[in-house]
Amino acid sequence: MENLKRTPLYQCYSKYPGAKFIDFGGWELPVNFEAGIIGEHMAVRKVAGMFDVSHMGEIIVEGPDAESYLDYLVTNDVKGMEDYQVIYTLMCYPEGTVVDDLLIYKYNNKKYMLVVNASNVEKDYNWILKNKKGQVSIENISDRIAQIAFQGPKAEEILQKYVNFDLSSIKFFHFKDPVQINGIDCIVSRTGYTGEDGFEIYLTAEQSPRVWDYIYEKTKNDGVLPCGLGCRDTLRFEAKLPLYGHEISDKITPIEAGLKYFVKLDKQNFIGKDVLVNQVQQGVKRSLKGLEMIDKGIPRSEYKVYKDDKEIGFITTGSYSPMLDKNVALAMIDSNLKVGDEVYVEIHGKMKKAIIVKTPFYKNTKKE
Amino acid sequence: MEILKGLKYSKTHEWVKVDEGVAYVGISDFAQESLGDIVYVELPTVDSEVSKGDEVANIESVKAASPIFSPLSGTIVKVNEELEEEAELINHTPYDAYIFAIEMSNPSELDEMMDADAYEEYCETEASH
Numbered sequence: 399m400e401n402l403k404r405t406p407l408y409q410c411y412s413k414y415p416g417a418k419f420i421d422f423g424g425w426e427l428p429v430n431f432e433a434g435i436i437g438e439h440m441a442v443r444k445v446a447g448m449f450d451v452s453h454m455g456e457i458i459v460e461g462p463d464a465e466s467y468l469d470y471l472v473t474n475d476v477k478g479m480e481d482y483q484v485i486y487t488l489m490c491y492p493e494g495t496v497v498d499d500l501l502i503y504k505y506n507n508k509k510y511m512l513v514v515n516a517s518n519v520e521k522d523y524n525w526i527l528k529n530k531k532g533q534v535s536i537e538n539i540s541d542r543i544a545q546i547a548f549q550g551p552k553a554e555e556i557l558q559k560y561v562n563f564d565l566s567s568i569k570f571f572h573f574k575d576p577v578q579i580n581g582i583d584c585i586v587s588r589t590g591y592t593g594e595d596g597f598e599i600y601l602t603a604e605q606s607p608r609v610w611d612y613i614y615e616k617t618k619n620d621g622v623l624p625c626g627l628g629c630r631d632t633l634r635f636e637a638k639l640p641l642y643g644h645e646i647s648d649k650i651t652p653i654e655a656g657l658k659y660f661v662k663l664d665k666q667n668f669i670g671k672d673v674l675v676n677q678v679q680q681g682v683k684r685s686l687k688g689l690e691m692i693d694k695g696i697p698r699s700e701y702k703v704y705k706d707d708k709e710i711g712f713i714t715t716g717s718y719s720p721m722l723d724k725n726v727a728l729a730m731i732d733s734n735l736k737v738g739d740e741v742y743v744e745i746h747g748k749m750k751k752a753i754i755v756k757t758p759f760y761k762n763t764k765k766e
Numbered sequence: 767m768e769i770l771k772g773l774k775y776s777k778t779h780e781w782v783k784v785d786e787g788v789a790y791v792g793i794s795d796f797a798q799e800s801l802g803d804i805v806y807v808e809l810p811t812v813d814s815e816v817s818k819g820d821e822v823a824n825i826e827s828v829k830a831a832s833p834i835f836s837p838l839s840g841t842i843v844k845v846n847e848e849l850e851e852e853a854e855l856i857n858h859t860p861y862d863a864y865i866f867a868i869e870m871s872n873p874s875e876l877d878e879m880m881d882a883d884a885y886e887e888y889c890e891t892e893a894s895h
Contacts, residue, residue, distance in 0.1 A: 418802070628829055746808065
């Protein structure tokens with residue numbers, strides 16, 4: 399694969415003969431390791447898995463007006479955050495559609511770290527600069543930072559044996575900085591993109607292979623697997639966590655995508671507010687719903703959905719669900735449809751029956 | 767990667783094994799390996815007429831749907847119904863898990879296919895791309 403970017407952890411992959419690589423938005427990243435997508439998926443649901451997510455972007459926003467500026471830039475409540483808290487939020491265009499979804503890490507009301515999608519780093523950075531308000535400095539540090547996600551119901555129990563700080567003191571959607579892993583300074587947050595408990599670890603690119611190797615060597619006998627982007631997608635999909643370009647995009651609003659919880663309509667002002675307030679008050683014509691296939695076949699992204707021979711929308715993500723052992727999908731369709739309604743998905747030119755089901759498809763009951 | 771001797775191979779990674787005049791078609795070990803976990807196979811319809819190169823079936827891995835092309839012309843006389851419940855057989859035993867069988871209308875098409883040695887060479891150039 400030519401001209402693809404590689405993460406600082408790429409050098410570790412020679413140790414994993416089963417690793418298969420794909421071009422993911424210009425990055426050469428493992429889609430799966432030896433265990434395969436389903437094996438890795440189940441490891442994360444039952445034990446824990448580790449992912450290289452160094453392709454994600456990190457942007458530092460600092461300055462006396464950082465808090466009020468970010469509160470205006472994104473949909474969620476930045477002013478209400480406590481120090482060392484993390485929030486999930488969206489950044490919208492004035493039209494209400496989505497620039498990107500991101501995490502915001504708050505150090506204090508003058509310093510924040512934004513974690514954005516790899517494929518959107520440049521676009522986001524330019525958007526953030528363009529909408530700059532007041533005294534703030536904005537720095538894209540993506541190339542200097544690596545990220546390892548350690549995810550699964552046993553993530554805390556296993557990782558705790560090999561780190562000398564108390565992981566249980568990091569609450570859900572909070573972080574600590576710095577903490578040492580194998581003597582190396584890291585930022586550790588209790589966050590993730592799998593629907594399981596777990597941690598995301600940020601550190602410098604140069605030091606990251608030492609931390610990856612350390613965690614892998616220590617935890618492999620506990621059943622922890624190295625995991626690729628393939629299961630990252632199936633895991634986040636089962637838990638109904640949106641993926642930019644699928645459930646949300648520059649053509650879809652957070653309200654349509656069922657993300658109203660992360661849009662604080664009572665905030666004084668933020669980009670996209672007028673449209674989003676209007677959508678909540680008037681209702682939306684289409685919204686994100688879950689489908690389960692009755693007929694055989696796997697619905698995939700962009701396949702069309704029909705009701706009574708009328709096209710009513712499209713699949714945003716569809717897959718075989720390893721946990722349910724069923725073929726399911728998320729679809730952006732007519733918002734009037736209810737759980738139990740029958741629809742049809744066009745798969746390879748044939749109409750295949752499906753029913754509307756509740757989402758998420760999977761929920762870890764033990765998670766906070 | 768295993769390449770079974772005595773079979774014929776296509777450039778789209780199907781294999782053909784002729785048994786009592788009927789051509790059985792599956793996908794190679796190379797193909798199943800690059801697809802990853804296979805979760806569903808959309809089989810062709812028995813008695814349908816197909817031409818060489820037609821898209822006749824679909825193999826769905828977790829990640830994507832991949833079309834299967836008929837390497838030969840003729841009539842589909844049998845499909846491997848076992849795959850409807852156990853699509854992963856293709857991952858486990860790619861050379862036993864045939865997908866469909868064809869009664870050939872033009873058996874000379876077999877001569878245009880690769881033998882095991884030629885196919886091995888072909889896979890090496892594919893893998894290096």
